[in-house]
Amino acid sequence: MKWDIPSLEELEDAVWKCTACGNCKTTYDFGPPPTFGEICPAGVEFGFDGNMASKGKIAFARGILDGQLEWTEEFVNDIYRCTICGGCQNQCELDHKPVIPEIMEAIRRKAVEDGVGPMPTQKVIAQSLRSYDNPYQGPRRVRTDWTRPFKKAKNPIKNIMKENAPILFYVGCTGAFNLPVRNFPVATASIFQKLGIDFGILGENEICCGSTAMRLGDVDEFKRVAETNMKTFKDLHDNHGVETIVTSCAGCFRAMKKDYSLSDEYEDYMGGLKIIHTTNFLFNYFKQGKIKFTKEVPWKVTYHDPCHTGRHLIDYKIDEDGSQQWKGSYLGKNEDNCLYDIPREILKAIPGIEFVEMERIRSNSYCCGGGGGVMTGYGEWAVKNAGLRVQEAMDTGAQKMVSICPFCHFNLNEGSKRLQSDMKVYDLVELIDLAL
Amino acid sequence: MTEMPMESKVDSKITKKLCEIVGEKNATDYKHIRYAYSYDLSFVKPKLPDYIVMPTSVEQVQAIMKFANQEKISVTPFTAGTNIGGLCIPENGGILLDMKRMNNIIRIDEESHYAIIEPGVSHAKFASALAKYNLRFSWPVGPPSASTSSCAISHGIGGLSGRYGLNSEEITSMEVVLPTGELVRVGSCAIQEDAWHSCLPLPRMDGLFTGWLGTTGVITKIGLRVHPTPPILKVFTASTETIGQMASYLRTLGNYEICDDLTGVSWWLSQVPIPYPYKPKPEGVPEWISFATTFSWTQKEKEAREEIWKMVVDEETKKGSSLKETVYPEEALKARTQLPSQIVGSTKNYTKQGGAGISWPGTFTPVNKWEPVYEEWKKILIGRNLSPSVRVTNYRGVHYGMLRAMIPFPKKDPASIENARQAIVECLKVDLDNGGIPYKPPVDFGLEINKRAHPGYVELMKRVKNMLDPNDIMNTGKLAL
Numbered sequence: 001m002k003w004d005i006p007s008l009e010e011l012e013d014a015v016w017k018c019t020a021c022g023n024c025k026t027t028y029d030f031g032p033p034p035t036f037g038e039i040c041p042a043g044v045e046f047g048f049d050g051n052m053a054s055k056g057k058i059a060f061a062r063g064i065l066d067g068q069l070e071w072t073e074e075f076v077n078d079i080y081r082c083t084i085c086g087g088c089q090n091q092c093e094l095d096h097k098p099v100i101p102e103i104m105e106a107i108r109r110k111a112v113e114d115g116v117g118p119m120p121t122q123k124v125i126a127q128s129l130r131s132y133d134n135p136y137q138g139p140r141r142v143r144t145d146w147t148r149p150f151k152k153a154k155n156p157i158k159n160i161m162k163e164n165a166p167i168l169f170y171v172g173c174t175g176a177f178n179l180p181v182r183n184f185p186v187a188t189a190s191i192f193q194k195l196g197i198d199f200g201i202l203g204e205n206e207i208c209c210g211s212t213a214m215r216l217g218d219v220d221e222f223k224r225v226a227e228t229n230m231k232t233f234k235d236l237h238d239n240h241g242v243e244t245i246v247t248s249c250a251g252c253f254r255a256m257k258k259d260y261s262l263s264d265e266y267e268d269y270m271g272g273l274k275i276i277h278t279t280n281f282l283f284n285y286f287k288q289g290k291i292k293f294t295k296e297v298p299w300k301v302t303y304h305d306p307c308h309t310g311r312h313l314i315d316y317k318i319d320e321d322g323s324q325q326w327k328g329s330y331l332g333k334n335e336d337n338c339l340y341d342i343p344r345e346i347l348k349a350i351p352g353i354e355f356v357e358m359e360r361i362r363s364n365s366y367c368c369g370g371g372g373g374v375m376t377g378y379g380e381w382a383v384k385n386a387g388l389r390v391q392e393a394m395d396t397g398a399q400k401m402v403s404i405c406p407f408c409h410f411n412l413n414e415g416s417k418r419l420q421s422d423m424k425v426y427d428l429v430e431l432i433d434l435a436l
Numbered sequence: 437m438t439e440m441p442m443e444s445k446v447d448s449k450i451t452k453k454l455c456e457i458v459g460e461k462n463a464t465d466y467k468h469i470r471y472a473y474s475y476d477l478s479f480v481k482p483k484l485p486d487y488i489v490m491p492t493s494v495e496q497v498q499a500i501m502k503f504a505n506q507e508k509i510s511v512t513p514f515t516a517g518t519n520i521g522g523l524c525i526p527e528n529g530g531i532l533l534d535m536k537r538m539n540n541i542i543r544i545d546e547e548s549h550y551a552i553i554e555p556g557v558s559h560a561k562f563a564s565a566l567a568k569y570n571l572r573f574s575w576p577v578g579p580p581s582a583s584t585s586s587c588a589i590s591h592g593i594g595g596l597s598g599r600y601g602l603n604s605e606e607i608t609s610m611e612v613v614l615p616t617g618e619l620v621r622v623g624s625c626a627i628q629e630d631a632w633h634s635c636l637p638l639p640r641m642d643g644l645f646t647g648w649l650g651t652t653g654v655i656t657k658i659g660l661r662v663h664p665t666p667p668i669l670k671v672f673t674a675s676t677e678t679i680g681q682m683a684s685y686l687r688t689l690g691n692y693e694i695c696d697d698l699t700g701v702s703w704w705l706s707q708v709p710i711p712y713p714y715k716p717k718p719e720g721v722p723e724w725i726s727f728a729t730t731f732s733w734t735q736k737e738k739e740a741r742e743e744i745w746k747m748v749v750d751e752e753t754k755k756g757s758s759l760k761e762t763v764y765p766e767e768a769l770k771a772r773t774q775l776p777s778q779i780v781g782s783t784k785n786y787t788k789q790g791g792a793g794i795s796w797p798g799t800f801t802p803v804n805k806w807e808p809v810y811e812e813w814k815k816i817l818i819g820r821n822l823s824p825s826v827r828v829t830n831y832r833g834v835h836y837g838m839l840r841a842m843i844p845f846p847k848k849d850p851a852s853i854e855n856a857r858q859a860i861v862e863c864l865k866v867d868l869d870n871g872g873i874p875y876k877p878p879v880d881f882g883l884e885i886n887k888r889a890h891p892g893y894v895e896l897m898k899r900v901k902n903m904l905d906p907n908d909i910m911n912t913g914k915l916a917l
């Protein structure tokens with residue numbers, strides 16, 4: 001398989017499009033009334049312009065390409081002190097906007113290639129991926145621990161390798177191994193069963209999607225798992241009747257949709273398959289009137305838009321042939337694929353729910369602080385940042401936060417503990433399951 | 437690629453001392469961090485600072501300045517570095533004093549219509565706080581993330597300058613740390629700690645710190661007048677064939693003092709983005725287009741303003757002007773009337789095609805000189821394949837005339853940067869010779885100003901500078917003295 005994953009050098013033209021205007025440092029909307037917010041977790045925590053937003057990361061890229069900056073321990077540290085959340089990207093309007101996260105990841109790829117990245121704590125993840133096929137150093141057999149209650153209740157979940165099903169529920173490593181978010185797959189499978197959906201899981205044969213490796217710049221490891229997965233998925237499609245892959249993890253979803261598509265054989269392997277996030281999948285049932293909420297959930301809630309199901313799914317319109325402005329000109333964005341309205345619509349339909357919004361939402365959502373390898377590399381900072389987001393939620397008067405990403409879920413709950421707050425974070429599937 | 441920043445000599449003992457003052461997290465000499473402060477949008481050559489320091493209190497600023505003065509280390513104040521003149525690029529290395537962490541809005545006085553803010557408060561933060569009281573400020577068309585106080589002390593201009601003048605005229609009081617580390621105050625807050633309402637009727641000592649490009653002291657708090665926001669906006673849009681006719685229209689309309697912003701732009705500047713390289717204006721399209729914003733409290737007031745505008749149009753038409761009511765391109769109009777603007781602040785309208793660089797000959801030039809200067813600028817700019825993307829604006833009725841060409845260029849290519857630099861400096865010389873004065877001048881401009889200045893002016897500047905900054909440590913070299 002050939003991969004079109006750009007090197008920093010290949011992105012040089014884009015790097016030189018940045019004016020250093022610093023617009024990316026904060027989010028602002030004229031309104032009226034005008035709203036303002038911090039948008040860069042790294043900037044909030046570390047403050048120097050180099051740490052802040054795409055202005056800073058592009059300065060790093062420029063310095064490397066200029067020959068001015070050489071790797072030092074501190075420099076490598078700073079290229080990883082970024083959640084790759086894309087909050088900054090959303091503020092920029094110049095031609096390099098569509099590739100801002102690519103520039104950030106290309107710097108990391110260069111660091112890995114040069115043998116200096118990722119950071120030691122993150123290397124543990126890379127090693128775990130190689131040894132265990134997941135970033136949590138979890139033995140394979142633990143992957144199915146969450147299915148026990150289903151077995152007990154005599155509603156076992158199909159092993160898709162043994163029993164065909166049209167739907168693969170790709171659980172993801174976080175849901176399977178990270179104890180505090182294990183209710184995720186449980187709620188998802190419970191809803192599927194309540195709705196009579198014919199689905200199966202890969203169980204012990206599931207391996208990591210590769211998102212973490214990609215975010216850390218470890219291309220070789222990403223390619224290894226991505227290629228293995230694509231082959232497995234094709235086999236499931238060709239020989240086990242699978243037509244749809246449903247995933248509850250925003251990171252897995254993004255990886256399969258976006259990162260895998262950088263392979264020249266993506267269509268051959270994934271062409272026949274539909275990849276869909278649980279939220280979207282359930283929304284289709286909801287629209288068809290097949291989800292009928294029967295129980296009340298009497299909570300005042302707010303919703304946190306994860307980066308991976310939000311702005312990372314924006315489609316950027318680029319003038320590819322120069323017919324509209326000039327070749328490579330950024331023409332505009334399309335947010336149709338972003339899961340902004342769907343979770344809100346479902347939430348509002350649950351009886352008893354009172355819904356309130358935070359200030360920074362949708363494409364200007366404030367990252368929980370866990371992405372881009374930060375949760376593993378810089379746990380303390382990740383949790384501190386999550387606390388800022390939890391505080392914002394508390395300021396709305398909400399009692400609970402809802403989201404659709406296990407990473408955000410885990411990190412925000414940790415943030416809440418740090419604040420010694422009562423705020424608890426739920427996944428949307430948990431609420432749906434409660435109301436069904 | 438741009439020229440490399442010069443290497444610098446970092447002394448770890450100095451870093452250690454700075455860390456002692458502001459804490460380990462807020463001072464550094466790491467090169468990758470310094471590099472991010474070594475360049476800006478303009479043609480000014482990159483130069484590396486040696487240390488970056490982010491103070492969080494007035495006491496820390498004082499301690500830094502005392503130490504820097506004692507060790508004779510240059511100090512360059514910085515908030516966002518978006519001044520388009522290389523004013524935060526340290527000519528001599530030294531300490532880059534990043535003030536962004538001092539970002540509190542200390543008070544908004546909704547009765548007396550002023551606010552007290554710290555230098556790190558951005559237009560975005562200030563605008564959203566003021567809106568809660570239906571108040572506003574004269575926002576520039578720059579990035580919302582940039583500092584309001586830095587705009588004010590640099591004689592910045594914005595969407596209300598047609599009515600109230602420069603943003604520096606809105607300053608009501610200041611707290612400043614001198615280059616030697618002493619804390620001083622100017623304006624009413626100097627007499628009564630809590631009174632921040634006015635610089636007058638005291639001697640105008642705020643002038644020691646405005647327009648000095650961060651070379652005379654570090655502002656730690658500033659009082660600024662703010663204004664109520666009437667609910668009804670009307671924008672008059674008109675076009676003319678020539679700059680002369682546009683100048684006449686803006687002058688006549690300016691005489692009535694009914695507009696908050698009164699601006700004409702050449703066809704090239706009305707394009708989003710400015711064409712780079714130069715492209716001829718299509719036949720039959722007027723060369724000048726104008727917008728004039730006026731706010732009213734009642735419908736009747738708006739109608740009265742419209743009546744005045746019609747009188748102006750009649751007056752101009754009688755003179756034989758080609759003036760016509762016209763449609764201003766929607767995106768460009770939004771960018772100029774919905775301020776601060778995240779879109780225009782991102783520099784998209786200016787440099788999206790040019791490629792990362794922008795500089796300007798930005799000047800105050802009397803209205804009656806706009807025509808001769810513009811005609812010369814056009815020749816210079818088109819001769820260098822650059823768009824004559826020029827803006828003219830009246831401030832405070834017709835008191836000041838602003839004349840500015842926004843010039844984009846690709847930052848990747850040194851020859852293009854130099855081409856733009858030479859064109860801009862040539863334009864500036866023409867303007868100076870016609871009695872214009874550049875604002876936020878890069879060193880290249882400073883040299884041209886001082887060449888023409890009365891010897892007494894230069895001498896006085898030197899004396900004032902020497903009095904405040906005896907070791908010449910603050911933003912060294914920026915005054916081109």
Ligand SMILES: Cc1cc2nc3c(=O)[nH]c(=O)nc-3n(C[C@H](O)[C@H](O)[C@H](O)COP(=O)(O)OP(=O)(O)OC[C@H]3O[C@@H](n4cnc5c(N)ncnc54)[C@H](O)[C@@H]3O)c2cc1C
Nearest residue numbers: 515516517518519576577578583586587592593649650655
């Ligand atoms: C696209 C674009 C459009 C713009 N349009 C306008 C416009 O319409 N009107 C306008 O006025 N400006 C405009 N600007 C310039 C600039 O954005 C604004 O003036 C802005 O408010 C400056 O803030 P800053 O934080 O970037 O200042 P900086 O560039 O960081 O600083 C400006 C100057 O102040 C000094 N300084 C900073 N902090 C202190 C301090 N605490 N004490 C003493 N000195 C200090 C610096 O050394 C420097 O000399 C524009 C810029 C861009 C990129």
Ligand code: SF4
Nearest residue numbers: 018019021022024092
């Ligand atoms: S990334 Fe975009 S918004 Fe940020 S400094 Fe560069 S040009 Fe400005």
Ligand code: SF4
Nearest residue numbers: 040082083085086088
């Ligand atoms: S991606 Fe997120 S954390 Fe990284 S620089 Fe941009 S806003 Fe900051």
